[in-house]
Amino acid sequence: MPILKADAAACQGYASCVIAADDYFDIDDDGLVVLLSTEVPEADRERVDRAARACPAAALRLEGA
Amino acid sequence: MFDPSDVVDHVRNGMLPAHIYNDSEIFAAERDAIFSRSWVFLAHESEIPQVGDYVVRRVMENSFIVSRAGDGAVHAMFNMCLHRGMQVCRAEQGNASHFRCPYHGWSYRNDGRIVGLPFHREAYGGETGFSKRGQRLLPAPAMDTVNGMIFVSLDPEAPPLREFLGDFAFYLDYYTRQSPSGVEVLGPQRWRVKANWKIGAENFAGDMYHTPQTHASVVEIGLFREPKAEKRKDGATYWATSGGGTTYKLPPGTLEERLRYVGYPDEMVERMKGAWSAEQLDLIGRDGFMVSAASVFPNLSLVHNWPKVADSDDVLPFVSLRQWQPISENETEVLSWFLVDKEAPEEFKALSYKAYLMCFGSSGMFEQDDVENWVSLTATAAGTMARRLLLNGRMGMLPDGSTIAPALGGDEWAGPGESRIGYGEYNQRHLMNRWADLIEAGPARTAAVTVGTPGEDAAR
Structure with missing residues (x-):
């Protein structure tokens, strides 16, 4: 199963990932990305991969995608 | 300088100064005195039946996003980014979980709460410089519905x-x-x-x-x-x-x-x-x-x-x-x-x-x-x-x-x-x-x- 990874140090709080898939991503009070789930079922793979790639700071990666 | 007594006494007597139907001073007075106070219709609930549905409507020049948020509640929000004033929603209607300002990328949930504020730490020093917590697009000062008709008033003291x-x-x-x-x-x-x-x-x-x-x-x-x-x-x-x-x-x-x-x-x-x-x-x-x-x-x-x-x-x-x-x-x-x-x-x-x-x-x-x-x-x-x-x-x-x-x-x-x-x-x-x-x-x-x-x- 593809695994979702986030680099909190790289996150700049754009929230592009939240807009694209708010069932997998959120932004905490400090303005940093929070993963709501790291295991991505095949059915969500394409959508979550697109959300990860939407990050302007390249802080997100879907491994095994 | 516009003096309202020039027209209101005549109007109350049933006599209408013809220029009130094409007069820039009268129009400015209407903007400030009438449309800043009255209840104005914006949309009908059946136009936004699903979660995420929205329409963008105006009261004079004031643009409002009327959206149905995740909990099903209807929100009317002033369509202006809190940062530099750009319209965060430029479409007339649609379905969206969030609205992102095209200018600097600030984003807001469809209930108006701010979500994304790029470089919050570097640019503002985090919460100290810009308190993001609890910030939202300005809600319409007053909003209410009757028979599914959504009205707003720019007057928070409106009856x-x-x-x-x-x-x-x-x-x-x-x-x-x-x-x-x-x-x-x-x-x-x-x-x-x-x-x-x-x-x-x-x-x-x-x-x-x-x-x-x-x-x-x-x-x-x-x-x-x-x-x-x-x-x-x-x-x-x-x-x-x-x-x-x-x-x-x-x-x-x-x-x-x-x-x-x-x-x-x-x-x-x-x-x-x-x-x-x-x-x-x-x-x-x-x-x-x-x-x-x-x-x-x-x-x-x-x-x-x-x-x-x-x-x-x-x-x-x-x-x-x-x-x-x-x-x-x-x-x-x-x-x-x-x-x-x-x-x-x-x-x-x-x-x-x-x-x-x-x-x-x-x-x-x-x-x-x-x-x-x-x-x-x-x-x-x-x-x-x-x-x-x-x-x-x-x-x-x-x-x-x-x-x-x-x-x-x-x-x-x-x-x-x-x-x-x-x-x-x-x-x-x-x-x-x-x-x-x-x-x-x-x-x-x-x-x-x-x-x-x-x-x-x-x-x-």
Whole structure:
């Protein structure tokens, strides 16, 4: 199963990932990305991969995608 | 400098300075005094049925996103990014979980809460520099709904919507609650006319007098099964708190016969009997009046009519809602919706829509008749001669202020408010007196809203 990874140090709080898939991503009070789930079922793979790639700071990666 | 006393005294006397229909100073006063205070219609709930659905509408220049958030609640938010003021939503309608400002990328949930603020730490020093917690797009200062109609007011001190509408709510049900399920809407058609916004609002409020003249050709081609325009003087006009309208007198018959006469099928008649109060039913069944056009102050109008839709003698009723959105002193954007009872049979909905399109909307025959007058009137009102002329808007009123037609008694008119049979400009005067009161009161005072800082004092 593809695994979702986030680099909190790289996150700049754009929230592009939240807009694209708010069932997998959120932004905490400090303005940093929070993963709501790291295991991505095949059915969500394409959508979550697109959300990860939407990050302007390249802080997100879907491994095994 | 604009002095409201130059116009309000005349208006209250039923005399209308012609220039108020094309005057930039008057228009500025209307923006500050009328549209900053009044309840203004924005959208109907059936336009945003699903979570994430939104429409973008305006009150004057003020753009609002009307959206249905994740919890199903409706929000009306000022469509301006808290940072540099860009519109965060540039589409007219759609479905979105979030809105992202195209300028610097700030983003907001569809309930208005801020989500993304790029480089919050580096650029602002985090929460210390810009307190992001709890920030949201400015909500409309006041928002409320009636029969699924979403209204906002820019005045946080506005009285509750129900109180503002007052007794007009009785009449609103004929248009927007023909069954417990209420209406669904189609539209809006949206177009601009080079006419002042008040003209349409006044016309729909009570101008039965123009029908035989302006709309003569519509009757001549047989759009109605009877010379309906000639019968307008048999109808009554009514005014109730913040709105009023016109009616037609129906031929003798029972409640059921009279509703069937204007084209409602039996199953819809049965639902009306379940949805309306005894008084609402009596106005039709006992008193024989059927609502037609109406206006709610300042710029919302309704219309109910029953033209022929085919070669047969059958008529079919339709209901439409419209807003006279002011663009300038000589231009108005008309937003026109088709309304139909949610529980109506599909065939009725389709034919009723056809009847609406034939009469009103950008292709409607009544529309084109009316607008030719209003555009011409507006253009002429810009001139210096118009500054001298006080138009006579006193129809139905004698020099001592008494009225020609007596107010109908409770045994003749089951509804609330004040009603009279025949031609008269009672309603236009009610509408314009309200206008004069607000123009005289002047601009509404409002407090500034600061964003992201603890407040002005701390900033100093």
